[in-house]
Amino acid sequence: MTENEKLLSDGIKQIGIHDTPGQIAAFTTYLSELKKWSRAYNLTGLRTDRDIIIKNFLDSVLFCKVLPDDLQSLADIGSGAGFPGIPIKIMRPDLRVMLFEPTQKKALFLRHICHTLGLQDIQVIDKRAEDVSGITVDALVTRALFTVGDFVKKAGHMLNNDGIFILSKGPKLEVELAEAVNLKATVTDATLPFEKTVRHLVVVKKQGV
Numbered sequence: 001m002t003e004n005e006k007l008l009s010d011g012i013k014q015i016g017i018h019d020t021p022g023q024i025a026a027f028t029t030y031l032s033e034l035k036k037w038s039r040a041y042n043l044t045g046l047r048t049d050r051d052i053i054i055k056n057f058l059d060s061v062l063f064c065k066v067l068p069d070d071l072q073s074l075a076d077i078g079s080g081a082g083f084p085g086i087p088i089k090i091m092r093p094d095l096r097v098m099l100f101e102p103t104q105k106k107a108l109f110l111r112h113i114c115h116t117l118g119l120q121d122i123q124v125i126d127k128r129a130e131d132v133s134g135i136t137v138d139a140l141v142t143r144a145l146f147t148v149g150d151f152v153k154k155a156g157h158m159l160n161n162d163g164i165f166i167l168s169k170g171p172k173l174e175v176e177l178a179e180a181v182n183l184k185a186t187v188t189d190a191t192l193p194f195e196k197t198v199r200h201l202v203v204v205k206k207q208g209v
Contacts, residue, residue: 144167
């Protein structure tokens, strides 16, 4: 096992999730392609393998801690280079996943990496969430792109009844929740593996909006 593979496997285990050799192999391919494409497209500001693995891959896998077991579909809003949607798909291949990314060069990479990894039942949509109609999913996820209130307003029309919004937030969460007084949120704290950073995983149910 290479150093990167061990870092991935140990990190996923720290999160409390079981991994398979196939999933670790998918992440190592993802890492290689992300670095290659970033030379031209600047897809991530992180430069070392360790930082990409921890702060992109494992940070995205944290979402799996709050995903219901019976969840069937999920949309990643503002996916960028695939975070958190592709790591979630790697760990939960049972899910139907949509990646929303309006920037064309990023959408191009997303299509490339989904094909390279052989991911099934995953779709890249190169539009903003607010410009899309006729699509509904069980969960909407985003990684620090929107405030809690803005996320609900911009993407809520795509959520099924009884669906959930999931956001990963940092230390300013209390301010956001205080401003979004009409939302009923459940917060699960999770420590990023190998770091002292705490992520606040916020789950908002649609019926609470």
